[in-house]
Amino acid sequence: MSQSAGPRSHRGPMESELFSTLVPLALLVAIVLTAYEMRVSLEPASCAECPHCQALAAERERRDQELQTWYARSKGIDPDEDDDRRIG
Secondary structure (H helix, E strand, O other): OOOOOOOOOOOOHHHHHHHHHHHHHHHHHHHHHHHHHHHHHHOOOOOOOOHHHHHHHHHHHHHHHHHHHHHHHHOOOOOOOOOHHHOO
């Protein structure tokens, strides 16, 4: 007799073996990639030794100071006055 054309309720042994092998493998790959991403995210964006990175840090500091001065002038705050925001 012939089998019915309805949905299969039984998975073959090949499908379940493939599934049980791929899921742990995919989980392991996800764990390794997550650990790598976390390690990379904790590294500094620039190194402290090379002149290029030092120049970038100095430029960033100069630009931040310039923006603070501009903001203080635009709000009528004397930049040389003792300001509590600069403590710390």
